[in-house]
Amino acid sequence: MSPSARLVSEMMILCGEVISTFGGQRGVSLPYRGHAQNEQVKREVESLLEGQARSVALIRSMHRAEMNFLKPIQHSSLGLSGYVQFTSPIRRYIDLLAHYQVKAAIRGENPPFSSGHLELATERVKIISKFAKKLQLDSERYWMLEYLRQQPRERQFRAVVLRFQKASDAVVLLVEVGIQGLVGLNGKARAGEEVLVQVQDAHPRKGVLSLRAI
Numbered sequence: 001m002s003p004s005a006r007l008v009s010e011m012m013i014l015c016g017e018v019i020s021t022f023g024g025q026r027g028v029s030l031p032y033r034g035h036a037q038n039e040q041v042k043r044e045v046e047s048l049l050e051g052q053a054r055s056v057a058l059i060r061s062m063h064r065a066e067m068n069f070l071k072p073i074q075h076s077s078l079g080l081s082g083y084v085q086f087t088s089p090i091r092r093y094i095d096l097l098a099h100y101q102v103k104a105a106i107r108g109e110n111p112p113f114s115s116g117h118l119e120l121a122t123e124r125v126k127i128i129s130k131f132a133k134k135l136q137l138d139s140e141r142y143w144m145l146e147y148l149r150q151q152p153r154e155r156q157f158r159a160v161v162l163r164f165q166k167a168s169d170a171v172v173l174l175v176e177v178g179i180q181g182l183v184g185l186n187g188k189a190r191a192g193e194e195v196l197v198q199v200q201d202a203h204p205r206k207g208v209l210s211l212r213a214i
Contacts, residue, residue, distance in 0.1 A: 012087045013078060019102060020082030024072040028105045029115040030084050031094050031122055034066040037076035048192050052160045052173055067122060069115035093125050094118075138207075144179045145209060148202040156214060159197045161189050172197065172211070183211040 001009070016033075023030040066073060072082025089096040097118060101111040113121075159172035159181075168186045172195065173179070181197075189195050201210040 034073035145204040
């Protein structure tokens with residue numbers, strides 16, 4: 001991440017924290033987001049080599065976001081006592097509702113939406129967003145597999161070992177492409193280390209990727 005992108009990201013997080021504090025102090029109903037944290041899982045993740053393996057393991061270890069529409073709740077993954085997504089009212093409907101709530105409170109008016117209305121709207125948006133996200137991921141995987149299908153069979157790819165599913169089978173991330181696949185390693189590497197693999201088969205329509213360790 002570039003310094004400018006990191007600055008923007010930090011300012012967005014700061015905005016979410018400020019809005020959460022504002023809403024909590026004034027009793028404004030908002031879509032407060034939180035994440036619980038399992039300390040044992042956190043220690044296991046931190047024991048992995050720093051890099052893609054640790055980052056992916058950290059994401060997988062996170063519980064689903066918790067929501068509270070009455071008061072701020074702990075957001076462990078951000079290290080905050082409260083957080084509200086607020087910076088994208090053009091593309092996120094729930095952010096737009098949060099803007100209505102906060103602006104009404106600033107004007108000294110009663111917020112237009114109750115906590116129950118916010119909760120219902122969030123659940124509806126969540127269903128649609130989940131479907132849209134699946135379409136996006138399926139489309140991205142299709143074109144990555146199509147790219148791999150067209151590559152020479154002898155081409156070698158760098159792959160990072162993310163985790164092991166069985167004693168010999170590892171989930172790896174192809175660094176150049178950003179796609180995950182399963183490959184037999186038989187103890188040749190551990191999580192976080194890089195290996196070289198070749199594509200044996202890539203079938204975009206079936207979503208199949210077959211890899212072989214070198």
